[in-house]
Amino acid sequence: MGRTRRKRRHRKVPPFQKQHTQSTAASDALKLWLLDQNWVPTLDLEPHIFPETGRGLMALKDIAVKDVLLELPKRLLITTLTVSESYISRIFLSDKIYDAQCVLATFLLYEKHLKEASNWKPYLDSLPVSYSNPEFCSKTEKTILPEFVTSQLSLLSRKCKVSYLSLMETLTILRSREFVCPHCTLSFDKIITFSDFTWGYYTVNTRAVYLDGTENIRINIKGDNLALAPFLDLFNHTCRTVAVAALIKKKESEFYQIKSLTSYKRGSQVFINYGAHNNLELYMEYGFVIPQNPLDEIKFDLSDIKKCINISRTVYNFLRVHNLDDNMSFSSQGLNYSAKNVLFICTTSVQKNQWMQKMFRDNLDSEDLSRVNSLGLKILQMKKSQLKQDLQKMKRCRYKSGSFLSAVQLLEEFIQVLESCLKIICE
Incomplete structure (x- = not known):
């Protein structure tokens, strides 16, 4: 199924973006x-x-x-x-x-x-x-x-x-x-x-x-x-x-x-x-993308974190053994629950036996959250930079099929999600 090209950002966008054969x-x-x-x-x-x-x-x-x-x-x-x-x-x-x-x-x-x-x-x-x-x-x-x-x-x-x-x-x-x-x-x-x-x-x-x-x-x-x-x-x-x-x-x-x-x-x-x-x-x-999809998320993993901070073997093994890093992502609402917990463990100075207690009781204090957000911003900027590079490369492609234009729109939407997430984290 095809789609129409995305409207410019300053115009009101519809809740859908799909196009069939242009004939009834x-x-x-x-x-x-x-x-x-x-x-x-x-x-x-x-x-x-x-x-x-x-x-x-x-x-x-x-x-x-x-x-x-x-x-x-x-x-x-x-x-x-x-x-x-x-x-x-x-x-x-x-x-x-x-x-x-x-x-x-x-x-x-x-x-x-x-x-x-x-x-x-x-x-x-x-x-x-x-x-x-x-x-x-x-x-x-x-x-x-x-x-x-x-x-x-x-x-x-x-x-x-x-x-x-x-x-x-x-x-x-x-x-x-x-x-x-x-x-x-x-x-x-x-x-x-x-x-x-x-x-x-x-x-x-x-x-x-x-x-x-x-x-x-x-x-x-x-x-x-x-x-x-x-x-x-x-x-x-x-x-x-x-x-x-x-x-x-x-x-x-x-x-x-x-x-x-x-x-x-x-x-x-x-x-x-x-x-x-x-x-x-x-x-x-399905072959289409909808503007401002509330379910959009940009995932990241431990390899992304390791590009921004040194992770000890103890921390790495703990995260992998407990599968805590399986579902980390950015959304228009900010860092998800899994991401906050993993970034907390990567940046905290508290003892290992206190990690689970602070996470599951949702007991992160202002200093914990400050460190989490600081690392989250570094990862976000890195992902955003990569998406922009990919997008520029795609836009240089001379002939674009409908399928490829959908991919271009997908990256534009993902960049917009990261920009929304950036505002949430910086608040």
């Missing part, structure tokens, strides 16, 4: 297809292009708290059960265990390959052709991304690659058994390229919803709790709204329902909340 034609066609499938809308919501987010859903009437935003029949969800009842279920009948992301991605690619013959074509046509997760940065851009992004990206990329190679191994075996596409007689290992699989994998990653419970299906799947919900993925995210989702039963049928706990005026954009995600998580998983 495909989403309008999707809505008509759903209506043809006997879907009954619970509210008047219309695809619309908004200045800040691009494509989203607009309320055509006022929406009250607890109104049902969407109620989609389970039969219109793409689940692993859908795959198990399809032609390609044979791919997943081996002894291997596949994750639901791979299974759903493979199904999307097969249906996309069918083109007009696919029953899911209106939904497939509504999906973006690319995404703005860091995976979709160019090779040159990836070499410029900061280490805290590339370290996570390497894990996600490896997971996707391993999933693809495992799938290809199965498809190669099936080719020898003459398992081919019934529409074109091509073998599936020729149909599904790594580039296509990456698109499908991230389509599921950015758009799938979680369902409680597991399906009763024939194929072996790890984490069988994902589903793709047509029309639902037109909702944009904000951390300033609350909505609840659940699988409900009405008579003999099941529905995926989303209920809003926020009211909306007619003509405004209707949002849902993807969960409690900071901007790094949003960028890695």
Whole structure:
């Protein structure tokens, strides 16, 4: 999912920053297809292009708290059960265990390959052709991304690659058994390229919803709790709204329902909340960043502390044995609890047997806090300087993809968090 470029700082910023394909034609066609499938809308919501987010859903009437935003029949969800009842279920009948992301991605690619013959074509046509997760940065851009992004990206990329190679191994075996596409007689290992699989994998990653419970299906799947919900993925995210989702039963049928706990005026954009995600998580998983995300934090570790102060072996071993250094960070609210405790231990002159007592009783005096803040400022300035250097290097990149621009915005947001934290510490 893409996004618009960040507004200048002196302008009022919205609580979201995401952009879909800049057209409602495909989403309008999707809505008509759903209506043809006997879907009954619970509210008047219309695809619309908004200045800040691009494509989203607009309320055509006022929406009250607890109104049902969407109620989609389970039969219109793409689940692993859908795959198990399809032609390609044979791919997943081996002894291997596949994750639901791979299974759903493979199904999307097969249906996309069918083109007009696919029953899911209106939904497939509504999906973006690319995404703005860091995976979709160019090779040159990836070499410029900061280490805290590339370290996570390497894990996600490896997971996707391993999933693809495992799938290809199965498809190669099936080719020898003459398992081919019934529409074109091509073998599936020729149909599904790594580039296509990456698109499908991230389509599921950015758009799938979680369902409680597991399906009763024939194929072996790890984490069988994902589903793709047509029309639902037109909702944009904000951390300033609350909505609840659940699988409900009405008579003999099941529905995926989303209920809003926020009211909306007619003509405004209707949002849902993807969960409690900071901007790094949003960028890695969904490909966008929201301004002034209250969940943002900039983490640091003992190696950062050691660049600013000498740590004795006794202190170092104590922190590691008790895992006290696992979650140190700066936020717009200042140093977090773990950071304060670790910096206290690194700077205190009291005896070791008093450390725990002072920490857990929250009994740090003014001198303790002064030393903590002094060291915290040194680390903060060091992190801020590194972020600024990374940002300058990124901005010198001549051609910037949407994915890379999201990374630029991420660093700008992190620098702003550190500036807010600086004010708190200096008070």
